[in-house]
Amino acid sequence: MIAAPLRLILDRDALVANWRTLAAMSGPAACGAAVKADGYGLGARAVVRHLAEAGCRDVFVATWSEAMALVDAGIALSVLHGVRAADMAVALAATHARPVLNSVEQLRRWRDAGGGACDVMVDTGMNRLGIAPEDVAAGLLDGMQVETLMSHLASADEDVPLNARQRDAFAALRGRSAARRMSLANSAGIALGADYAFDLTRPGIALYGGVPGPALAGRIRQVVTPEAQILQRRRVPAGASVGYNATWTAAVDTEVAIVNLGYADGYLRCFSDRGQAGASGAVLPVIGRVSMDLTAIDVSAAPDLAEGDWLAFGYDLPATAALSGLSQYELLTGLGARFDRMWR
Numbered sequence: 001m002i003a004a005p006l007r008l009i010l011d012r013d014a015l016v017a018n019w020r021t022l023a024a025m026s027g028p029a030a031c032g033a034a035v036k037a038d039g040y041g042l043g044a045r046a047v048v049r050h051l052a053e054a055g056c057r058d059v060f061v062a063t064w065s066e067a068m069a070l071v072d073a074g075i076a077l078s079v080l081h082g083v084r085a086a087d088m089a090v091a092l093a094a095t096h097a098r099p100v101l102n103s104v105e106q107l108r109r110w111r112d113a114g115g116g117a118c119d120v121m122v123d124t125g126m127n128r129l130g131i132a133p134e135d136v137a138a139g140l141l142d143g144m145q146v147e148t149l150m151s152h153l154a155s156a157d158e159d160v161p162l163n164a165r166q167r168d169a170f171a172a173l174r175g176r177s178a179a180r181r182m183s184l185a186n187s188a189g190i191a192l193g194a195d196y197a198f199d200l201t202r203p204g205i206a207l208y209g210g211v212p213g214p215a216l217a218g219r220i221r222q223v224v225t226p227e228a229q230i231l232q233r234r235r236v237p238a239g240a241s242v243g244y245n246a247t248w249t250a251a252v253d254t255e256v257a258i259v260n261l262g263y264a265d266g267y268l269r270c271f272s273d274r275g276q277a278g279a280s281g282a283v284l285p286v287i288g289r290v291s292m293d294l295t296a297i298d299v300s301a302a303p304d305l306a307e308g309d310w311l312a313f314g315y316d317l318p319a320t321a322a323l324s325g326l327s328q329y330e331l332l333t334g335l336g337a338r339f340d341r342m343w344r
C-alpha cells in the first residue's frame with residue numbers, strides 16, 4: 001500500500017480520556033458510545049477497539065451494514081434505525097446486534113418474526129423516530145424482550161424548557177415496561193445533569209473532541225488532526241494571484257505551499273481564505289479557493305518547509321465550527337476516504 005499524501009492523526013489517549021470523563025459525568029449510569037457513520041469519520045473499528053479496552057460495553061450504529069462491519073468486534077451493538085423488512089434476515093440471524101425498534105410497524109415486524117432481544121425508541125418531543133409514550137403505557141411492549149428503552153433529546157445543547165419536558169415524559173415511563181434499562185442522554189444531555197443519565201448514556205460527538213455546550217468546555221480533548229503533505233513550494237510575486245478565480249492576490253512576494261487536501265476530502269470551500277495550517281509553531285493561513293484536491297498555504301513564516309513536508313491543519317472542533325460555519329458533526333463526518341487514519 002502506498003502511503004497517502006494526507007492523513008488523520010487520531011489521539012487514542014484523548015478518545016479514551018473523553019470517554020472516561022463522560023462516564024464519570026454519567027454517575028452510576030453505564031456509558032456507551034455512538035459510532036454511527038464509521039465512528040463519526042474516525043473509523044468505527046478502531047474506535048470500538050479502544051473504547052472496549054477502556055470498559056465501554058454499549059455501542060450504537062445507524063444501520064445493519066454498519067453493524068455487520070463490526071460483527072467480530074466483540075461488543076453488543078444497537079442498530080438505531082431499527083428493522084426494515086429488508087433487514088429482517090440479517091437482524092434475526094445476528095447475535096452481536098439488536099434493533100432499536102422505532103415504530104409500531106417495526107415492533108410488529110420484530111414480534112411476528114419471533115425476534116428476541118431488542119431496544120425500543122420512544123419519541124418524547126423530537127418527532128423524528130420513536131413510538132408514542134402512550135403506546136408504552138398502554139402495554140404495546142408487553143411480552144417483548146426489551147433490553148433498553150430509549151428516547152433522544154432534541155435540544156440538549158441549548159438551555160430550553162424542552163429538555164426538562166422530554167426528561168419528565170421519559171421518566172414517567174419508568175416501571176411501565178419490562179425494559180431492563182432506560183437511556184436518554186447524548187453528549188450534550190450528559191452535561192445537563194444527573195437526572196438525564198438514567199441507566200445508560202450514549203455520547204457521540206464529545207468522544208471525538210466535540211464540545212456541544214459550555215458545561216463540557218475545558219474537559220474534552222481534541223482527537224482528530226488532519227495533516228497534508230506539501231506537493232510544491234513556490235514564490236508568488238507581488239500582484240500575482242493564486243487558485244481558481246484568482247480570489248487571492250499577493251500584496252508582497254509570498255512563499256506558497258500547495259498541499260494535497262481539498263473539498264473532496266471534506267476540507268470544504270468555506271475554508272477558502274480562512275483555514276489555518278501550522279508547522280513548528282508558525283500559523284500559516286489558507287489563501288485563495290480550496291480546490292477539489294489541493295489547497296494553497298502562505299508559508300512565508302516557515303522558511304524551512306519543503307516539498308514532502310507535512311502541515312497540520314487547525315481542527316479544534318468548536319473553534320473550527322465557528323470559523324467555517326459547519327457544525328462540529330459535519331467537520332468530522334465529512335472527512336473523506338483518502339486520508340490514512342493513523343492512531344497515536
Ligand SMILES: *Cc1c(COP(=O)(O)O)cnc(C)c1O
Nearest residue numbers: 034152186187188202203204205
Ligand atoms: C447520534 C446519536 C447519539 C449521540 O449524539 P451526540 O450528540 O453525538 O452525542 C445518541 N443517541 C442517538 C439516538 C443518536 O442518534
